[in-house]
Amino acid sequence: MLEIKKRYVIPGDVIIEGNYRPLMNVIKKDNVIIATRIGIAESSKDGIKVIPLSGVYIPRINDIVIGKIIDNSSLSWEVDINACFSAHLPAQDVFGRDFSPAKDDMKKRLAPGDLVTARIITFDRTRDPMLTIQEKDLGKISNGEFLKISSTRVPRLIGKRGSMIQTIEQATQTRILIGQNGILVLTGKNDEGIALAFKAIKLVEEEAHTSNLTQKVKDLLNVSEEVTQTETNNSSVNNEDYVNNSNTDNNSSDMENDHSSNITTESPKEVQPN
């Protein structure tokens, strides 16, 4: 099978001809695979996909997102998750099964303006996404600095096995909560650390497609090699989640060339052609 690695494509480009399975952001037409997004084309044993470099967030089941409560009805909250649909968080999910709209004051638990980390439990073409916060590490976010990046940059910001985000967190003494929808919440010991983390994140966002990005970030943060290589258990919610996920993944030695996220890909067993 013909291997494609790191080929840059724009919509309409023919990636490959032949009987391959289209995976992500590609269409199959008359036995050719065509890209539908600007991005990096890759082939694996499952098929062909394009890792997009631009785009708004489209919700997906099991994504962990950070959302803002906009409103509540008598039975659910409406949550802005930075996507083309607003999500719903059912009141029963928060109060438990014996929730009664007459007894329980929803505004006391989550008021409009509050930020929550939540997992998308259902979403399809016909209905708006539904959220849950009934899991470890999900729920209301009490404090922190709010930051929005493009959701296509999230995998890069996390890095292979959380390498990038750990580098930033350790060097700046901050905790970074990451939602798959591109919303971040930063907390840290001091303002300088947060400001520096801000800068690093912006660098990742702007130069996501370039190689050797971890090194650039390290240069910005003045980190020496040894510090970053020591494993610590200092990782954020989504970060842990990421590491858990990536354990099922093949170990690719070259993290610099990994543009894909293991959270976002449908197939956890992807093959890195590099």
Add this chain to the structure above:
Amino acid sequence: MDQTILIDENGKRTDGRSIDDLRDVKITIGVLKNADGSASIEFGKNKIIVAVYGPREVHPKHMALPDRCVLRCRYHMSPFSTDTRKNPAPSRREVEISKVMREALEPAIMLEDYPRAAIDVFVEVLQADGGSRCAGIAAASVALADAGVNMRDLVAACAAGKVNDKIVLDINDIEDKEGSADMPVAYLPNLEQITLLQLDGILTESQFNECVEKAIHGCKMVYEIQRKALIEKYFGNDLPEGEEKELEENKEN
């Protein structure tokens, strides 16, 4: 009849081009920070900015379609875009161009991927010089790609027309007004499909065919510029060795 000389004895047109020349085209991507995708195009003396928002929630909600996305286009000429002030209220012509632009872009966009959502395309003409609908479509398709909307192909657009009984490429403002025919064409270069074809003027069958062919040829030239702009913006100088060659090969195919 006292007519301006549109093509002189050397075969040069009013702006010094030959009949097969395109005006200078320059596309810049990501010019607006607020928009999800944006592009500006300079097509000769045309200057156009395009902003794309979406896919996003549809307002008013009753416009939403259950099975696909709604595409909304707005073509607008700013009051200062022409030498006499243009009334900023949408004119009959602008409403029409908004509609044909939408129809030119729709086949390229995979609308069925975003049910119940909307994509908004705003095309603002800052300076007009004939052929602004083509320039607008070309810029809009690049802005859509910049916004990360799923697309089957880019849409390239270019006009051709008849001037002094000769079929010429890329009609400018004077040729549009004084010439005898103007034919804007939008084209999907990889799928080889025409998504817009209008004709203002009278052509014989053979002239018509020649005109379409010439316009498609122009579209392909515009496509190369669109492609280059996108690749430069997204991949910049990061083209690894061999990649440029690969791109060249793609072009040829």
